[in-house]
Every structure is written in structure tokens, then in C-alpha cells.
Amino acid sequence: MTQLTILRYPDPRLHTVAKPVTDVNQRLSQLVSDMFETMYEAAGIGLAATQVDVHERLIVIDVSEKRDEPMVLINPELVWRSEETRLGEEGCLSVPGIYDGVERSLAVKVQALNLDGQLQTYEAEGTLAVCIQHEMDHLLGKVFVEYLSPLKRNRIKTKLVKQKKDEERDAAR
16 A cells, blocks of 8 residues: 545635546556545545546545544535535644634435445535545535635735745755
């Protein structure tokens, strides 16, 4: 397995709309393994392929406490979302250290292929529902900070650009 590099906001590649996966094969299986390793190492609960600069409709998720309930969603489609919503604090591996409130549906139903290429339907609520919605946004080229006000978004962008410059400067020493 290989740990992948997670793109960081405001990297423009995060705004790329992902294309459907056309073939569930060994390459995709390896990518899934690498994405899980990357997500677990970064202490995340979800990761979209877009975040590792692979622009295919693929998501890995594990919201379990023991990190033993991996979920793979290939070409996910949201087929239903509850009208009832909740404002909850979200973070993102592509926006490290930043957390803010985002309004999301409390429950969703999603259809996706699994690693065997079989169409599955998943019903989710709570953290899993939020995670699915958050990661599906990535496949559409949307980062959670885009739900925030322009002022907050610009402050976050400025902070992360400065942070990256500082890291690059420190690495050069």
C-alpha cells in the first residue's frame, strides 16, 4: 500500500468534477487500499478520490470507532435526502485545522457500486449521512468552506496559503 498526498485547499484541482468509474478492476482496488491507508493515517473518516488528485467518482468512508467498518462507494448517487437538516461542525482533510458549521440533511439514501461491481443501496443517518454528503460534494468539485461566507472563506484561504509557505520554508532549511 502507498500513502497518497492529500490536496489542500485552495488547490484548484479540488474543484475538478470527477468522472464516473468505467471499470472496477485491480487498479481501482489498489487505489481504494491506498485511499484507506491515507485516510486512516490522517485520522479522517472519509476521503474522496478528488482529494488525492484522482478525478473519478470514488469515496472511501469509515466512521466507526474501531476503524473496522470500511465502506467503498463507486459512482455514488444520492437518491434521497431528508428534508430535516442540522447545522453541524465539519472539518476536512483538505482543509486541515479548520472546522465550521454546515447545514446537512439528517438522513440520506445513496446507491453505489461496491468493489465487486455490484450496485448497493445504503441508508445513512447522523455522522455517516453527513460524511457521505461531504465526500459527494468533493466529487462535484466543492469543498465544505464554500458553504461559508465569503469573508470566512477568504480568511481560511489566507491562513492555509500562509501555512503552506511556512511549511515549504521550514522544509527548505
